[in-house]
Amino acid sequence: MTYLVDTHSHLNHDKFPDVSETLERAAAEGVEYVLVPGWDLPSSEKAVELAERFRGVYAAVGYHPHDASKADDSSLRQIADMSSHEKVVAIGEIGLDYHYNLSPPETQKRIFEAQIEIAKSVKLPVSIHNRESDQDLMEILDRQVRNEWVLPRRFDYQIRLQPRGVLHSFNSGYDMARRATGLGFYLGISGMITFGKSGESDLQKVVASIEPEFFLAETDAPYLAPVPHRGKTNEPAFVPHIVAKIAELQGLTAEDIGRITSYNAYKLFGIGEKPAPKIAYQIRDSLYLNLTLRCDADCIFCDRKGEAMVKGHNLHIEKEPTSEELIREIGDPKQFKEIVFCGYGEPTIRLEIVKKVARYVKENGGMTRLDTDGHGNIINHRDILPEVKGLIDAVSISLNSTDPAEYAKLMGTPNGKQWESMIEFAREAKDYIPRIYMSVVGVDGLDVESTKEFVEKKIGTEFRFRPLF
Ligand SMILES: [Zn+2]
Numbered sequence: 001m002t003y004l005v006d007t008h009s010h011l012n013h014d015k016f017p018d019v020s021e022t023l024e025r026a027a028a029e030g031v032e033y034v035l036v037p038g039w040d041l042p043s044s045e046k047a048v049e050l051a052e053r054f055r056g057v058y059a060a061v062g063y064h065p066h067d068a069s070k071a072d073d074s075s076l077r078q079i080a081d082m083s084s085h086e087k088v089v090a091i092g093e094i095g096l097d098y099h100y101n102l103s104p105p106e107t108q109k110r111i112f113e114a115q116i117e118i119a120k121s122v123k124l125p126v127s128i129h130n131r132e133s134d135q136d137l138m139e140i141l142d143r144q145v146r147n148e149w150v151l152p153r154r155f156d157y158q159i160r161l162q163p164r165g166v167l168h169s170f171n172s173g174y175d176m177a178r179r180a181t182g183l184g185f186y187l188g189i190s191g192m193i194t195f196g197k198s199g200e201s202d203l204q205k206v207v208a209s210i211e212p213e214f215f216l217a218e219t220d221a222p223y224l225a226p227v228p229h230r231g232k233t234n235e236p237a238f239v240p241h242i243v244a245k246i247a248e249l250q251g252l253t254a255e256d257i258g259r260i261t262s263y264n265a266y267k268l269f270g271i272g273e274k275p276a277p278k279i280a281y282q283i284r285d286s287l288y289l290n291l292t293l294r295c296d297a298d299c300i301f302c303d304r305k306g307e308a309m310v311k312g313h314n315l316h317i318e319k320e321p322t323s324e325e326l327i328r329e330i331g332d333p334k335q336f337k338e339i340v341f342c343g344y345g346e347p348t349i350r351l352e353i354v355k356k357v358a359r360y361v362k363e364n365g366g367m368t369r370l371d372t373d374g375h376g377n378i379i380n381h382r383d384i385l386p387e388v389k390g391l392i393d394a395v396s397i398s399l400n401s402t403d404p405a406e407y408a409k410l411m412g413t414p415n416g417k418q419w420e421s422m423i424e425f426a427r428e429a430k431d432y433i434p435r436i437y438m439s440v441v442g443v444d445g446l447d448v449e450s451t452k453e454f455v456e457k458k459i460g461t462e463f464r465f466r467p468l469f
Helices: 019-029 040-054 065-070 073-082 105-122 134-146 174-182 202-209 237-251 256-267 323-330 347-363 374-381 404-411 417-429 446-458
Strands: 004-006 033-037 055-060 089-095 126-129 166-168 185-189 215-219 280-282 287-292 339-342 368-372 394-398 435-441 462-466
Touching: 004 215, 004 237, 004 256, 019 237, 033 040, 033 089, 033 237, 033 256, 040 055, 040 073, 055 446, 065 089, 065 105, 073 105, 089 105, 089 134, 089 404, 105 126, 105 134, 126 134, 134 174, 174 185, 174 202, 174 287, 185 256, 215 237, 215 256, 237 256, 280 323, 287 323, 323 347, 339 347, 347 368, 347 374, 374 417, 394 417, 404 417, 417 435, 435 446, 446 462
Parallel strands: 004 033, 033 055, 055 089, 089 126, 126 166, 166 185, 185 215, 287 339, 339 368, 368 394, 394 435, 435 462
Antiparallel strands: 280 287
Protein backbone atom coordinates (compact mmCIF):
# COMPACT_ATOMS: atom_id res chain seq x y z
CA MET A 1 0.00 0.00 0.00
CA THR A 2 1.24 3.42 -0.88
CA TYR A 3 1.36 6.14 1.79
CA LEU A 4 -1.54 8.57 2.26
CA VAL A 5 -1.47 12.32 2.90
CA ASP A 6 -3.92 14.33 4.99
CA THR A 7 -3.67 17.69 3.21
CA HIS A 8 -5.76 19.66 5.70
CA SER A 9 -5.77 18.80 9.37
CA HIS A 10 -5.78 21.21 12.32
CA LEU A 11 -3.45 19.34 14.63
CA ASN A 12 -2.76 22.83 16.02
CA HIS A 13 -6.28 22.78 17.53
CA ASP A 14 -6.91 22.29 21.30
CA LYS A 15 -8.68 19.03 20.49
CA PHE A 16 -5.24 17.46 19.94
CA PRO A 17 -3.41 17.61 23.27
CA ASP A 18 -1.09 14.73 22.28
CA VAL A 19 -0.14 15.11 18.64
CA SER A 20 2.45 12.33 18.72
CA GLU A 21 -0.26 9.80 19.64
CA THR A 22 -2.54 11.16 16.92
CA LEU A 23 0.27 10.78 14.39
CA GLU A 24 0.98 7.23 15.53
CA ARG A 25 -2.63 6.25 14.94
CA ALA A 26 -2.43 7.91 11.51
CA ALA A 27 0.80 6.10 10.60
CA ALA A 28 -0.83 2.79 11.56
CA GLU A 29 -3.41 3.51 8.83
CA GLY A 30 -0.76 4.45 6.26
CA VAL A 31 -1.23 8.22 6.66
CA GLU A 32 2.39 9.35 6.75
CA TYR A 33 2.11 13.07 6.04
CA VAL A 34 -0.16 15.76 7.47
CA LEU A 35 -0.44 19.36 6.36
CA VAL A 36 -1.50 21.59 9.27
CA PRO A 37 -2.98 24.97 8.31
CA GLY A 38 -3.21 27.98 10.60
CA TRP A 39 -6.25 30.26 10.89
CA ASP A 40 -4.58 33.25 12.57
CA LEU A 41 -1.12 34.18 13.79
CA PRO A 42 -0.87 32.00 16.96
CA SER A 43 -2.34 28.92 15.24
CA SER A 44 0.03 29.43 12.29
CA GLU A 45 2.97 29.61 14.71
CA LYS A 46 1.74 26.43 16.35
CA ALA A 47 1.52 24.73 12.93
CA VAL A 48 5.14 25.63 12.25
CA GLU A 49 6.17 24.33 15.69
CA LEU A 50 4.49 21.00 14.98
CA ALA A 51 6.21 20.83 11.59
CA GLU A 52 9.54 21.37 13.34
CA ARG A 53 8.80 18.64 15.88
CA PHE A 54 7.44 15.92 13.59
CA ARG A 55 9.03 14.67 10.39
CA GLY A 56 5.72 13.94 8.63
CA VAL A 57 4.07 17.27 9.48
CA TYR A 58 4.08 20.31 7.21
CA ALA A 59 2.54 23.73 7.85
CA ALA A 60 0.46 26.34 6.07
CA VAL A 61 0.24 29.86 7.49
CA GLY A 62 -2.50 32.42 7.08
CA TYR A 63 -5.68 34.10 8.27
CA HIS A 64 -8.99 32.27 7.92
CA PRO A 65 -11.89 34.48 6.72
CA HIS A 66 -13.49 34.20 10.19
CA ASP A 67 -10.41 35.87 11.62
CA ALA A 68 -9.85 38.35 8.81
CA SER A 69 -10.72 41.35 10.98
CA LYS A 70 -7.85 40.43 13.32
CA ALA A 71 -5.30 40.73 10.49
CA ASP A 72 -3.38 43.96 9.93
CA ASP A 73 -0.28 45.01 8.01
CA SER A 74 2.07 43.88 10.73
CA SER A 75 0.49 40.43 11.23
CA LEU A 76 0.38 39.87 7.46
CA ARG A 77 4.05 40.77 7.31
CA GLN A 78 4.66 38.09 9.96
CA ILE A 79 2.75 35.56 7.84
CA ALA A 80 4.98 36.46 4.91
CA ASP A 81 8.09 36.08 7.09
CA MET A 82 6.98 32.69 8.40
CA SER A 83 6.41 31.42 4.87
CA SER A 84 10.15 31.22 4.25
CA HIS A 85 10.38 28.34 6.77
CA GLU A 86 11.40 25.19 4.90
CA LYS A 87 8.38 23.24 6.15
CA VAL A 88 5.82 25.90 5.33
CA VAL A 89 4.44 24.62 2.03
CA ALA A 90 1.35 26.83 1.54
CA ILE A 91 -0.42 30.02 2.53
CA GLY A 92 -3.62 28.97 4.27
CA GLU A 93 -6.17 28.60 5.17
CA ILE A 94 -7.41 31.76 3.55
CA GLY A 95 -10.62 32.54 1.69
CA LEU A 96 -14.21 33.64 2.14
CA ASP A 97 -17.06 32.49 4.38
CA TYR A 98 -20.42 34.20 3.95
CA HIS A 99 -22.27 31.65 6.04
CA TYR A 100 -21.26 33.09 9.41
CA ASN A 101 -19.78 36.40 8.26
CA LEU A 102 -17.70 36.50 11.43
CA SER A 103 -15.68 39.15 9.65
CA PRO A 104 -17.40 41.59 7.27
CA PRO A 105 -17.31 40.38 3.61
CA GLU A 106 -15.36 43.44 2.48
CA THR A 107 -12.67 42.73 5.08
CA GLN A 108 -12.63 39.03 4.15
CA LYS A 109 -12.05 39.88 0.50
CA ARG A 110 -9.32 42.40 1.25
CA ILE A 111 -7.40 40.04 3.57
CA PHE A 112 -7.90 37.10 1.19
CA GLU A 113 -6.39 39.03 -1.71
CA ALA A 114 -3.59 40.41 0.42
CA GLN A 115 -2.64 36.82 1.28
CA ILE A 116 -2.85 35.68 -2.35
CA GLU A 117 -0.36 38.47 -3.06
CA ILE A 118 1.91 37.03 -0.35
CA ALA A 119 1.56 33.55 -1.88
CA LYS A 120 2.47 34.93 -5.29
CA SER A 121 5.50 36.78 -4.03
CA VAL A 122 6.86 33.86 -2.00
CA LYS A 123 5.80 31.39 -4.71
CA LEU A 124 3.77 29.05 -2.51
CA PRO A 125 0.38 27.51 -3.28
CA VAL A 126 -2.75 28.54 -1.35
CA SER A 127 -5.20 26.48 0.70
CA ILE A 128 -8.61 28.07 0.29
CA HIS A 129 -11.69 27.98 2.49
CA ASN A 130 -14.96 28.79 0.70
CA ARG A 131 -18.45 28.69 2.12
CA GLU A 132 -21.48 30.25 0.40
CA SER A 133 -19.13 32.58 -1.44
CA ASP A 134 -18.63 30.84 -4.81
CA GLN A 135 -19.22 33.90 -6.93
CA ASP A 136 -16.90 36.35 -5.17
CA LEU A 137 -14.28 33.65 -4.75
CA MET A 138 -14.19 32.79 -8.46
CA GLU A 139 -14.17 36.45 -9.43
CA ILE A 140 -11.06 36.94 -7.27
CA LEU A 141 -9.32 33.75 -8.45
CA ASP A 142 -10.07 34.51 -12.11
CA ARG A 143 -8.62 37.98 -11.85
CA GLN A 144 -5.63 36.85 -9.79
CA VAL A 145 -4.77 34.03 -12.21
CA ARG A 146 -4.91 36.42 -15.18
CA ASN A 147 -2.60 38.76 -13.32
CA GLU A 148 0.64 36.73 -13.24
CA TRP A 149 0.18 33.82 -10.87
CA VAL A 150 2.97 31.43 -11.59
CA LEU A 151 4.58 29.08 -9.10
CA PRO A 152 8.09 27.78 -9.66
CA ARG A 153 8.50 24.42 -11.32
CA ARG A 154 9.97 22.98 -8.22
CA PHE A 155 10.35 19.48 -9.49
CA ASP A 156 12.07 17.57 -12.22
CA TYR A 157 9.16 17.44 -14.63
CA GLN A 158 6.91 19.60 -16.71
CA ILE A 159 3.34 20.05 -15.65
CA ARG A 160 0.37 20.28 -17.92
CA LEU A 161 -1.52 22.64 -15.74
CA GLN A 162 0.11 25.14 -13.44
CA PRO A 163 -1.17 24.15 -9.97
CA ARG A 164 -1.89 27.16 -7.77
CA GLY A 165 -3.68 25.80 -4.76
CA VAL A 166 -6.58 23.83 -3.42
CA LEU A 167 -10.20 24.56 -2.64
CA HIS A 168 -10.12 22.70 0.63
CA SER A 169 -13.13 20.67 1.82
CA PHE A 170 -14.74 21.28 -1.54
CA ASN A 171 -18.52 21.36 -1.39
CA SER A 172 -19.68 23.33 -4.43
CA GLY A 173 -21.27 22.19 -7.67
CA TYR A 174 -19.94 20.68 -10.89
CA ASP A 175 -19.54 23.99 -12.75
CA MET A 176 -17.51 25.44 -9.92
CA ALA A 177 -15.35 22.30 -9.84
CA ARG A 178 -14.64 22.61 -13.58
CA ARG A 179 -13.88 26.31 -13.39
CA ALA A 180 -11.61 25.93 -10.39
CA THR A 181 -9.66 22.99 -11.82
CA GLY A 182 -9.36 24.91 -15.09
CA LEU A 183 -7.63 27.70 -13.17
CA GLY A 184 -5.15 25.27 -11.59
CA PHE A 185 -6.89 24.52 -8.31
CA TYR A 186 -7.18 21.06 -6.84
CA LEU A 187 -10.27 19.98 -4.95
CA GLY A 188 -9.73 18.91 -1.33
CA ILE A 189 -12.13 16.04 -0.65
CA SER A 190 -13.06 15.76 3.02
CA GLY A 191 -15.22 13.44 5.14
CA MET A 192 -18.33 15.13 3.70
CA ILE A 193 -17.96 12.77 0.75
CA THR A 194 -19.02 9.90 3.01
CA PHE A 195 -22.27 11.60 4.10
CA GLY A 196 -25.59 10.50 2.65
CA LYS A 197 -26.67 7.52 0.64
CA SER A 198 -23.87 6.45 -1.69
CA GLY A 199 -23.79 8.17 -5.06
CA GLU A 200 -26.74 10.41 -4.28
CA SER A 201 -25.40 13.54 -2.58
CA ASP A 202 -24.53 16.51 -4.80
CA LEU A 203 -20.91 16.32 -3.71
CA GLN A 204 -20.71 12.60 -4.52
CA LYS A 205 -22.05 13.28 -8.01
CA VAL A 206 -19.41 15.94 -8.57
CA VAL A 207 -16.61 13.70 -7.31
CA ALA A 208 -17.82 10.87 -9.55
CA SER A 209 -17.55 13.07 -12.64
CA ILE A 210 -14.24 14.91 -12.15
CA GLU A 211 -10.88 13.27 -12.96
CA PRO A 212 -9.08 12.05 -9.81
CA GLU A 213 -5.95 13.89 -11.00
CA PHE A 214 -7.60 16.95 -9.42
CA PHE A 215 -8.29 15.50 -5.97
CA LEU A 216 -6.48 15.81 -2.69
CA ALA A 217 -7.55 13.80 0.36
CA GLU A 218 -8.08 15.67 3.62
CA THR A 219 -9.87 15.23 6.92
CA ASP A 220 -10.32 18.89 7.97
CA ALA A 221 -9.83 17.49 11.48
CA PRO A 222 -11.09 18.02 14.14
CA TYR A 223 -14.26 18.77 12.14
CA LEU A 224 -16.32 16.71 9.68
CA ALA A 225 -15.38 13.18 10.74
CA PRO A 226 -16.23 10.69 7.97
CA VAL A 227 -18.65 7.79 8.30
CA PRO A 228 -18.31 5.51 10.35
CA HIS A 229 -16.85 8.01 12.85
CA ARG A 230 -19.38 10.76 12.18
CA GLY A 231 -19.92 13.04 15.19
CA LYS A 232 -16.59 12.13 16.81
CA THR A 233 -13.42 14.19 16.78
CA ASN A 234 -11.96 13.78 13.32
CA GLU A 235 -8.26 12.92 12.93
CA PRO A 236 -5.76 12.04 10.18
CA ALA A 237 -6.16 8.29 10.81
CA PHE A 238 -9.60 8.56 9.15
CA VAL A 239 -8.23 9.47 5.69
CA PRO A 240 -8.65 5.88 4.40
CA HIS A 241 -12.45 6.17 4.75
CA ILE A 242 -12.41 9.21 2.49
CA VAL A 243 -10.07 7.58 -0.02
CA ALA A 244 -12.23 4.44 -0.12
CA LYS A 245 -15.36 6.49 -0.83
CA ILE A 246 -13.68 8.44 -3.65
CA ALA A 247 -12.51 5.12 -5.10
CA GLU A 248 -16.01 3.70 -4.99
CA LEU A 249 -17.43 6.75 -6.78
CA GLN A 250 -14.66 6.69 -9.38
CA GLY A 251 -14.77 2.96 -10.08
CA LEU A 252 -11.12 2.66 -9.05
CA THR A 253 -9.48 0.87 -6.14
CA ALA A 254 -8.54 2.54 -2.85
CA GLU A 255 -4.93 1.75 -3.75
CA ASP A 256 -5.38 3.70 -7.02
CA ILE A 257 -6.94 6.74 -5.33
CA GLY A 258 -4.38 6.68 -2.51
CA ARG A 259 -1.54 6.69 -5.01
CA ILE A 260 -3.09 9.40 -7.20
CA THR A 261 -4.01 11.78 -4.35
CA SER A 262 -0.61 11.33 -2.70
CA TYR A 263 1.09 12.19 -5.95
CA ASN A 264 -1.16 15.24 -6.29
CA ALA A 265 -0.04 16.35 -2.81
CA TYR A 266 3.54 15.98 -3.99
CA LYS A 267 2.85 18.04 -7.09
CA LEU A 268 1.12 20.86 -5.28
CA PHE A 269 2.96 21.03 -1.95
CA GLY A 270 6.13 19.01 -2.49
CA ILE A 271 5.02 16.65 0.31
CA GLY A 272 6.15 13.03 -0.02
CA GLU A 273 7.97 11.85 -3.09
CA LYS A 274 7.61 11.13 -6.77
CA PRO A 275 7.21 7.38 -7.27
CA ALA A 276 9.99 5.49 -9.05
CA PRO A 277 9.47 4.64 -12.75
CA LYS A 278 7.82 1.30 -13.46
CA ILE A 279 7.87 -1.21 -16.32
CA ALA A 280 4.57 -2.74 -15.16
CA TYR A 281 1.81 -0.98 -13.27
CA GLN A 282 -1.60 -1.91 -11.99
CA ILE A 283 -4.81 0.11 -12.36
CA ARG A 284 -7.98 -1.51 -11.02
CA ASP A 285 -7.41 -5.21 -11.70
CA SER A 286 -5.45 -4.88 -14.95
CA LEU A 287 -1.68 -4.94 -15.34
CA TYR A 288 -0.22 -2.47 -17.84
CA LEU A 289 3.17 -3.06 -19.44
CA ASN A 290 5.30 -0.03 -20.12
CA LEU A 291 7.30 -1.16 -23.14
CA THR A 292 8.80 2.05 -24.42
CA LEU A 293 8.72 5.83 -24.32
CA ARG A 294 9.45 5.95 -28.06
CA CYS A 295 6.65 6.83 -30.43
CA ASP A 296 6.39 7.48 -34.16
CA ALA A 297 3.84 10.20 -33.43
CA ASP A 298 4.06 13.31 -31.29
CA CYS A 299 0.51 14.03 -30.13
CA ILE A 300 -0.07 17.53 -28.87
CA PHE A 301 -1.96 16.31 -25.80
CA CYS A 302 0.57 13.58 -24.93
CA ASP A 303 2.77 14.08 -21.90
CA ARG A 304 5.36 11.49 -22.97
CA LYS A 305 8.17 14.05 -22.90
CA GLY A 306 6.80 15.73 -19.80
CA GLU A 307 6.06 14.12 -16.46
CA ALA A 308 4.77 10.88 -18.10
CA MET A 309 2.54 9.98 -15.16
CA VAL A 310 -0.55 7.78 -15.43
CA LYS A 311 -2.91 7.43 -12.48
CA GLY A 312 -0.12 8.12 -10.03
CA HIS A 313 2.35 5.77 -11.77
CA ASN A 314 5.61 7.09 -13.13
CA LEU A 315 6.26 5.75 -16.65
CA HIS A 316 9.47 7.68 -17.23
CA ILE A 317 11.71 4.62 -17.65
CA GLU A 318 15.41 5.10 -18.36
CA LYS A 319 15.80 1.74 -20.09
CA GLU A 320 13.28 -0.33 -22.05
CA PRO A 321 12.38 -3.62 -20.34
CA THR A 322 13.27 -7.03 -21.77
CA SER A 323 10.63 -9.73 -22.26
CA GLU A 324 12.13 -11.66 -19.31
CA GLU A 325 11.74 -8.65 -17.03
CA LEU A 326 8.14 -8.15 -18.11
CA ILE A 327 7.27 -11.82 -17.68
CA ARG A 328 8.76 -11.73 -14.18
CA GLU A 329 6.54 -8.73 -13.32
CA ILE A 330 3.45 -10.54 -14.60
CA GLY A 331 3.95 -13.78 -12.71
CA ASP A 332 0.66 -15.65 -13.01
CA PRO A 333 -1.32 -13.68 -15.62
CA LYS A 334 -4.60 -15.12 -14.35
CA GLN A 335 -4.38 -12.86 -11.29
CA PHE A 336 -5.19 -9.91 -13.59
CA LYS A 337 -8.26 -9.17 -15.67
CA GLU A 338 -5.99 -8.44 -18.59
CA ILE A 339 -2.38 -7.70 -19.45
CA VAL A 340 -2.24 -4.49 -21.48
CA PHE A 341 0.59 -3.49 -23.81
CA CYS A 342 0.49 0.20 -23.25
CA GLY A 343 2.70 2.97 -21.86
CA TYR A 344 3.34 6.42 -23.26
CA GLY A 345 5.26 5.14 -26.28
CA GLU A 346 3.92 3.03 -29.17
CA PRO A 347 4.15 -0.69 -28.24
CA THR A 348 4.38 -1.96 -31.84
CA ILE A 349 7.80 -0.30 -32.06
CA ARG A 350 8.78 -3.32 -29.92
CA LEU A 351 6.65 -5.86 -31.76
CA GLU A 352 8.93 -8.84 -31.03
CA ILE A 353 8.68 -8.17 -27.28
CA VAL A 354 4.90 -7.81 -27.54
CA LYS A 355 4.67 -11.18 -29.29
CA LYS A 356 6.96 -12.98 -26.82
CA VAL A 357 5.21 -11.65 -23.74
CA ALA A 358 1.73 -12.14 -25.22
CA ARG A 359 2.59 -15.74 -26.01
CA TYR A 360 3.61 -16.27 -22.38
CA VAL A 361 0.33 -14.73 -21.19
CA LYS A 362 -1.80 -16.82 -23.55
CA GLU A 363 0.04 -20.03 -22.70
CA ASN A 364 -0.65 -19.34 -19.03
CA GLY A 365 -4.34 -18.66 -19.34
CA GLY A 366 -4.35 -14.82 -19.29
CA MET A 367 -5.99 -12.18 -21.46
CA THR A 368 -4.12 -9.58 -23.53
CA ARG A 369 -4.88 -6.16 -24.95
CA LEU A 370 -2.80 -3.94 -27.19
CA ASP A 371 -3.19 -0.17 -26.96
CA THR A 372 -1.81 1.30 -30.16
CA ASP A 373 -1.83 4.30 -32.47
CA GLY A 374 -2.53 1.85 -35.32
CA HIS A 375 0.69 2.65 -37.19
CA GLY A 376 2.21 -0.80 -36.58
CA ASN A 377 2.28 -1.70 -40.28
CA ILE A 378 4.12 1.50 -41.23
CA ILE A 379 6.53 1.14 -38.29
CA ASN A 380 7.36 -2.49 -39.10
CA HIS A 381 7.16 -2.16 -42.91
CA ARG A 382 4.82 -5.16 -43.16
CA ASP A 383 1.37 -6.38 -42.23
CA ILE A 384 1.73 -7.28 -38.56
CA LEU A 385 -1.82 -8.50 -37.90
CA PRO A 386 -1.33 -12.15 -38.99
CA GLU A 387 1.61 -12.31 -36.56
CA VAL A 388 -0.45 -11.37 -33.51
CA LYS A 389 -3.39 -13.60 -34.31
CA GLY A 390 -4.13 -15.79 -31.28
CA LEU A 391 -1.79 -13.70 -29.10
CA ILE A 392 -3.83 -10.51 -28.70
CA ASP A 393 -7.43 -10.71 -27.46
CA ALA A 394 -8.32 -7.05 -27.82
CA VAL A 395 -6.88 -4.00 -29.47
CA SER A 396 -7.60 -0.38 -28.67
CA ILE A 397 -6.70 2.04 -31.45
CA SER A 398 -6.38 5.80 -30.89
CA LEU A 399 -8.52 7.29 -33.60
CA ASN A 400 -8.15 10.85 -32.32
CA SER A 401 -9.84 12.40 -35.35
CA THR A 402 -12.06 11.47 -38.27
CA ASP A 403 -10.39 14.11 -40.39
CA PRO A 404 -6.95 13.22 -41.86
CA ALA A 405 -5.69 16.81 -41.82
CA GLU A 406 -6.73 17.40 -38.24
CA TYR A 407 -5.28 14.00 -37.31
CA ALA A 408 -1.91 14.91 -38.79
CA LYS A 409 -1.95 18.15 -36.80
CA LEU A 410 -2.97 16.49 -33.52
CA MET A 411 -0.58 13.57 -33.90
CA GLY A 412 2.38 15.45 -35.34
CA THR A 413 2.50 13.09 -38.35
CA PRO A 414 2.84 15.42 -41.31
CA ASN A 415 3.38 12.88 -44.10
CA GLY A 416 -0.34 12.14 -44.17
CA LYS A 417 -0.24 8.37 -44.67
CA GLN A 418 -0.76 7.48 -41.00
CA TRP A 419 -4.48 8.22 -40.89
CA GLU A 420 -5.31 5.97 -43.86
CA SER A 421 -2.98 3.27 -42.58
CA MET A 422 -4.58 3.39 -39.12
CA ILE A 423 -8.09 3.11 -40.58
CA GLU A 424 -7.02 0.19 -42.75
CA PHE A 425 -5.40 -1.43 -39.72
CA ALA A 426 -8.66 -1.12 -37.77
CA ARG A 427 -10.76 -2.65 -40.56
CA GLU A 428 -8.35 -5.51 -41.15
CA ALA A 429 -7.88 -6.18 -37.43
CA LYS A 430 -11.42 -7.54 -37.31
CA ASP A 431 -10.17 -10.64 -39.13
CA TYR A 432 -7.44 -11.35 -36.57
CA ILE A 433 -8.42 -9.95 -33.18
CA PRO A 434 -11.66 -10.74 -31.30
CA ARG A 435 -12.36 -7.26 -29.89
CA ILE A 436 -11.50 -3.91 -31.43
CA TYR A 437 -12.09 -0.50 -29.88
CA MET A 438 -11.35 2.83 -31.41
CA SER A 439 -10.89 5.63 -28.92
CA VAL A 440 -10.70 9.39 -28.87
CA VAL A 441 -9.18 11.58 -26.19
CA GLY A 442 -11.36 14.34 -24.77
CA VAL A 443 -9.78 17.47 -26.23
CA ASP A 444 -11.57 20.75 -26.86
CA GLY A 445 -13.75 20.97 -29.92
CA LEU A 446 -14.18 17.23 -30.38
CA ASP A 447 -17.59 16.11 -31.65
CA VAL A 448 -17.95 12.88 -29.68
CA GLU A 449 -21.30 11.86 -31.20
CA SER A 450 -20.25 12.11 -34.83
CA THR A 451 -16.97 10.36 -34.05
CA LYS A 452 -18.85 7.53 -32.38
CA GLU A 453 -21.07 7.20 -35.44
CA PHE A 454 -18.04 7.16 -37.74
CA VAL A 455 -16.44 4.36 -35.71
CA GLU A 456 -19.55 2.22 -35.41
CA LYS A 457 -20.95 2.67 -38.92
CA LYS A 458 -17.95 3.32 -41.18
CA ILE A 459 -15.38 1.08 -39.50
CA GLY A 460 -17.60 -1.31 -37.59
CA THR A 461 -15.72 -1.48 -34.28
CA GLU A 462 -16.58 -0.50 -30.73
CA PHE A 463 -16.10 3.10 -29.65
CA ARG A 464 -14.46 4.41 -26.48
CA PHE A 465 -14.17 7.91 -25.15
CA ARG A 466 -11.09 8.56 -23.04
CA PRO A 467 -10.85 11.59 -20.78
CA LEU A 468 -7.65 13.59 -21.22
CA PHE A 469 -6.12 12.24 -18.00
ZN1 LIG B 1 -9.64 24.14 7.97
